[in-house]
Amino acid sequence: xxxxxxxxxxxxxxxxxxxxxxxxxxxxxxxxxxxxxxxxxxxxxxxxxxxxxxxxxxxxxxxxxxxxxxxxxxxxxxxxxxxxxxxxxxxxxxxxxxxxxxxxxxxxxxxxxxxxxxxxxxxxxxxxxxxxxxxxxxxxxxxxxxxxxxxxxxxxxxxxxxxxxxxxxxxxxxxxxxxxxxxxxxxxxxxxxxxxxxxxxxxxxxxxxxxxxxxxxxxxxxxxxxxxxxxxxxxxxxxxxxxxxxxxxxxxxxxxxxxxxxxxxxxxxxxxxxxxxxxxxxxxxxxxxxxxxxxxxxxxxxxxxxxxxxxxxxxxxxxxxxxxxxxxxxxxxxxxxxxxxxxxxxxxxxxxxxxxxxxxxxxxxxxxxxxxxxxxxxxxxxxxxxxxxxxxxxxxxxxxxxxxxxxxxxxxxxxxxxxxxxxxxxxxxxxxxxxxxxxxxxxxxxxxxxxxxxxxxxxxxxxxxxxxxxxxx
Amino acid sequence: xxxxxxxxxxxxxxxxxxxxxxxxxxxxxxxxxxxxxxxxxxxxxxxxxxxxxxxxxxxxxxxxxxxxxxxxxxxxxxxxxxxxxxxxxxxxxxxxxxxxxxxxxxxxxxxxxxxxxxxxxxxxxxxxxxxxxxxxxxxxxxxxxxxxxxxxxxxxxxxxxxxxxxxxxxxxxxxxxxxxxxxxxxxxxxxxxxxxxxxxxxxxxxxxxxxxxxxxxxxxxxxxxxxxxxxxxxxxxxxxxxxxxxxxxxxxxxxxxxxxxxxxxxxxxxxxxxxxxxxxxxxxxxxxxxxxxxxxxxxxxxxxxxxxxxxxxxxxxxxxxxxxxxxxxxxxxxxxxxxxxxxxxxxxxxxxxxxxxxxxxxxxxxxxxxxxxxxxxxxxxxxxxxxxxxxxxxxxxxxxxxxxxxxxxxxxxxxxxxxxxxxxxxxxxxxxxxxxxxxxxxxxxxxxxxxxxxxxxxxxxxxxxxxxxxxxx
Numbered sequence: 001x002x003x004x005x006x007x008x009x010x011x012x013x014x015x016x017x018x019x020x021x022x023x024x025x026x027x028x029x030x031x032x033x034x035x036x037x038x039x040x041x042x043x044x045x046x047x048x049x050x051x052x053x054x055x056x057x058x059x060x061x062x063x064x065x066x067x068x069x070x071x072x073x074x075x076x077x078x079x080x081x082x083x084x085x086x087x088x089x090x091x092x093x094x095x096x097x098x099x100x101x102x103x104x105x106x107x108x109x110x111x112x113x114x115x116x117x118x119x120x121x122x123x124x125x126x127x128x129x130x131x132x133x134x135x136x137x138x139x140x141x142x143x144x145x146x147x148x149x150x151x152x153x154x155x156x157x158x159x160x161x162x163x164x165x166x167x168x169x170x171x172x173x174x175x176x177x178x179x180x181x182x183x184x185x186x187x188x189x190x191x192x193x194x195x196x197x198x199x200x201x202x203x204x205x206x207x208x209x210x211x212x213x214x215x216x217x218x219x220x221x222x223x224x225x226x227x228x229x230x231x232x233x234x235x236x237x238x239x240x241x242x243x244x245x246x247x248x249x250x251x252x253x254x255x256x257x258x259x260x261x262x263x264x265x266x267x268x269x270x271x272x273x274x275x276x277x278x279x280x281x282x283x284x285x286x287x288x289x290x291x292x293x294x295x296x297x298x299x300x301x302x303x304x305x306x307x308x309x310x311x312x313x314x315x316x317x318x319x320x321x322x323x324x325x326x327x328x329x330x331x332x333x334x335x336x337x338x339x340x341x342x343x344x345x346x347x348x349x350x351x352x353x354x355x356x357x358x359x360x361x362x363x364x365x366x367x368x369x370x371x372x373x374x375x376x377x378x379x380x381x382x383x384x385x386x387x388x389x390x391x392x393x394x395x396x397x398x399x400x401x402x403x404x405x406x407x408x409x410x411x412x413x414x415x416x417x418x419x420x421x422x423x424x425x426x427x428x429x430x431x432x433x434x435x436x437x438x439x440x441x442x443x444x445x446x447x448x449x450x451x452x453x454x455x456x457x458x459x460x461x462x463x464x465x466x467x468x469x470x471x472x473x
Numbered sequence: 474x475x476x477x478x479x480x481x482x483x484x485x486x487x488x489x490x491x492x493x494x495x496x497x498x499x500x501x502x503x504x505x506x507x508x509x510x511x512x513x514x515x516x517x518x519x520x521x522x523x524x525x526x527x528x529x530x531x532x533x534x535x536x537x538x539x540x541x542x543x544x545x546x547x548x549x550x551x552x553x554x555x556x557x558x559x560x561x562x563x564x565x566x567x568x569x570x571x572x573x574x575x576x577x578x579x580x581x582x583x584x585x586x587x588x589x590x591x592x593x594x595x596x597x598x599x600x601x602x603x604x605x606x607x608x609x610x611x612x613x614x615x616x617x618x619x620x621x622x623x624x625x626x627x628x629x630x631x632x633x634x635x636x637x638x639x640x641x642x643x644x645x646x647x648x649x650x651x652x653x654x655x656x657x658x659x660x661x662x663x664x665x666x667x668x669x670x671x672x673x674x675x676x677x678x679x680x681x682x683x684x685x686x687x688x689x690x691x692x693x694x695x696x697x698x699x700x701x702x703x704x705x706x707x708x709x710x711x712x713x714x715x716x717x718x719x720x721x722x723x724x725x726x727x728x729x730x731x732x733x734x735x736x737x738x739x740x741x742x743x744x745x746x747x748x749x750x751x752x753x754x755x756x757x758x759x760x761x762x763x764x765x766x767x768x769x770x771x772x773x774x775x776x777x778x779x780x781x782x783x784x785x786x787x788x789x790x791x792x793x794x795x796x797x798x799x800x801x802x803x804x805x806x807x808x809x810x811x812x813x814x815x816x817x818x819x820x821x822x823x824x825x826x827x828x829x830x831x832x833x834x835x836x837x838x839x840x841x842x843x844x845x846x847x848x849x850x851x852x853x854x855x856x857x858x859x860x861x862x863x864x865x866x867x868x869x870x871x872x873x874x875x876x877x878x879x880x881x882x883x884x885x886x887x888x889x890x891x892x893x894x895x896x897x898x899x900x901x902x903x904x905x906x907x908x909x910x911x912x913x914x915x916x917x918x919x920x921x922x923x924x925x926x927x928x929x930x931x932x933x934x935x936x937x938x939x940x941x942x943x944x945x946x
Contacts, residue, residue: 057643067642075635078662079627085666086623099663106634106659150559154552161579162548169540170530186579189551190572193558280753316795323796326904388890395889416868417861420900427897431799 069227070111077222081105081215097207104215109223113295114231114288116223120216121291122180127212130187131205133160137188138195153192161185175287232289232298235282235307236364242278242314243361245271247354249321250432254350257328257425258343269325275318282311297367303449310364310446313439317357320432327424335418341397342422345390348383349429353436356380360443369447377440380433387426394419542700543584550695554578554688570680577688582696586768587704587761589696593689594764595653600685603660604678606633610661611668626665634658648760705762705771708755708780709837715751715787716834718744720827722794723905727823730801730898731816742798748784748791755784770840776922783837783919786912790830793905800897808891814870815895818863821856822902826909829853833916842920850913853906860899867892 061068084090084098091098108119141152164181167173173181187208195201249272255261256269286304294300356376363370397414534541557563557571564571581592614625637654640646646654660681668674722745728734729742759777767773829849836843870887 053643053645056645057639060642061639067639071635071638074638074658075631078634078658079631082627082630082662082666099667102662102666103659106655106662154555157555158548158552161551162544165544165547166530166534166540169533170526172526172529182579185547185551186576189555189575189579193555193575194572277752279750319792319795320799322789322792323901323904326793326908327900330900330904330907391893392888392890415865417865420864420896423893424897424900427800427803427893428796431796431803434803435799 066227066229067111070229073222073226074105074109076226077105077109077218078102080222081218084214097204097211100208100211101215101218104212105219108216109219112229112231112234112285112288113223114285114290114292116219117291118288119179120220122177123183123212124209124216126177126180126183127187127209130184131191131209134188134191134195135201135205137192138201141192141195153195157189157192160188228295230289230292230295230298231285232292232302232304233296235285235289235304236298238278238282238285239307239310239314240361240365242275242311243357243364246275246314246317246321247357247361250317250324250357251350251354253321253324253328254346254425254429258339258347272318272321275314276322279311279315282308299453301453303446303453306442306446306449309442310439313435313442317432317435317439320428320435324425324428324432327421327428330421333418334421335414337397338394338414338419338422341394342387342390342426345383345387346422346426346429349380349387349433352376352380352383353429353433356436356440360439363443363447367447367450369444373440373444377437380436384430384433387430391423391426394423539700539702540584543702546695546699547582549699550578550582550691551575553695554691557687570677570684573681573684574688574691577685578692581689582692585702585704585707585758585761586696587758587763587765589692590764591761592652593693595650596656596685597682597689599650599653599656600660600682603657604664604682607661607664607668608674608678610665611674614665614668626668630662630665633661701768703762703765703768703771704758705765705775705777706769708758708762708777709771711751711755711758712780712783712787713834713838715748715784716830716837718747719787719790719794720830720834723790723797723830724823724827726794726797726801727819727898727902731812731820745791745794748787749795752784752788755781772926774926776919776926779915779919779922782915783912786908786915790905790908790912793901793908797898797901797905800894800901803894806891807894808887810870811867811887811892811895814867815860815863815899818856818860819899819902822853822860822906825849825853825856826902826906829909829913833912836916836920840920840923842917846913846917850910853909857903857906860903864896864899867896 081101084101104123108116108123110116110119137153137156141149141156144152164185168178168181191201191205191208194204245268248268249270252265252269286308289298289302289304292298292300356373356379359370359373359376363373397419554574557574577596581589581596583589583592610626610629614622614629617625637658641651641654664674664678664681667677718741721741722743725738725742759781762771762775762777765771765773829846829852832843832846832849836846870892
């Protein structure tokens, strides 16, 4: 160890200076040197990290400018709500409680319209409900005398907070009113307890409600008017995008296997992984989309839940593609003759399946039943039939058990083990096509439901007529 | 339609009265009747729904009493923090801003220790940072004269809020400081803008910080002392539980297929689906676990990230089990003779793989390298070898292409198509065992890393010694 250290200390450090000569770095000695080196290392490491971080941030902004727009929207909304402070009549109007409006903007402003509306409506409703309840509890408490007042208030807070917290665990409440339950606890506690110290309780409740309404209305205006991002539209595009990815992966994997080409785009082949990992985001988007009013081609009450079913069908296909991938990359390689024998029909199945998925994506995109999907499914089924026949005739190529090993190459027959990977691949392909038929079913259901909703909306809006026309503008 | 209606109206409704006789229900006539029926239907429907909802809530509480305990903890913490209002010296101490303490408790109290600590630390740090910055900005604004003050303040809010919002999109910031960034915007805006109206800005900032510290300390005390739920411990148990489920599913599916028994517990067979869907919860738990101090057998800086790798390995096994399941339930049934031929070796592979997973679960549970895992993996590999040999000899049972169809039953040979499902199953089983070896690797890494961390901690704590002893108590 000691000799190693000596060796290390004996090394001469040179740097090339701009003029081309090199200069010997004479290391400073002792403790000072160590501190200097350590500090330099730390600073340069930190600088590196900061540079990496900034680059990452910059790339993110460049890739998705909508994120930058969202940030500007938040800044804008906050600056506008600050005007409440600068304008004397408005400030006096809310009795100096203007900070509630700022707080509202900060906490309810979300990237999508649906998420913001969810929070706004939850916040307003929960605040009103809790405010009234708290004023009632305060009245009861004040009737029970000075001595018992703290106990009545404390007990009511304990009970209501516990119940509201419990309700947040219930799935149906959680998906619709999670934020509302929290705001309920918050407002109830603050108003109920303030009754003990603040004389003008009604004023407090009233100010809190009006500042929250100022904040939420501002948020809703900004989020809906400045480059709005709709959860529903996002969910819709995500579904279409995932279908395209699924189709590309399926086709690419099978083609790469049979043509032995490495020219396929690796990112394209791995596209199915996006489908596997998008369950959580699909669910949250569908959840928020329910709060959104009619936008674009989507009516209020568009069948968003159906997208979750489509997502589940897509994932079940993606699981199979995962298995397909593993058998493509497996060590146990198949005989070339067998591959050749099955390649035409396998390629046909994969290309017809992937064009069926592409057509489904198109159908979801345009939100109408595709005229060609039945034809494509038929084509897929006939390709499957062909694959079946090819599989049946595979035994011709098999090396009969009685043939001696050394005769194999002469006869061109292959041992049984070498057909297993291809057979597995073929049967997974068959399974995928079964799952694609389920996907076709769920997409058709979506289209049907959405057309039905459209008709209902059209019927409801007939008397007014202008509403729809206005929305189209 | 008209006759149907008459028929319907002609029907006599009778109810059996308690004494055994029956009574004719004479329907009230006209509009009143309709309203009455509609109202009754609505009320009974609503009553039904409420009853269902309450039952659901009750079941949830009964199944997981820790949820109920969490609710009581929230109520307790809120009631304690309310004392600030009832005790004059405390209330005066924070200048009537006691509501910040309540708000803190409501928003930072989460079910697990890790999540609560994450929010508490984020809230305190972000509030301090934003408070200082806001006071600085206020000072600059006040130097720039009355006319420019609103502009300076507004511009600083716009810029800082936009940057902080943008930072929330960056994955590394999002996972550690998402809540902190929001609180930063909140505090900065409120303090900076209050400077315009409130004279004693320092007091405001100081009061806000001290109330938040009161709230967070109370939360930390309650969450850690009253039946604490640790994210780390939860993640650990979830991982162990998922491994057990994976093992049961694998073994159950294969056994059900080969023994044709329907006696297997369906819930057990579907266990792998839990593994497929637990990615999001694993990630959030691992994220919160990082904030937790040493607890139970887990040190601070326990390798929580390794659990995510184990989770990913488990999911890759679960994808294969999905494919396995689909080939078990496929329409294309295999010949019994082929099933019999492969059943011994397939069952051996599945049982040895599933006992390897069980052993891994045990190893994670005890957090030490299992002494028998190498043996089990070897056993699995020898079972695989056997399966390979059985597959090789499968061609003996195959119907040679030249044999006429009507000879099949006589010779006992089977057509090629009927071996495909079993061969597919076998090759998926082989793939699963490959993936299990990857799982073994990631579990071993976890155990190694955790032992290493243990050693480091033991070394660091040697001089004190008592710390560790205290934690063990």
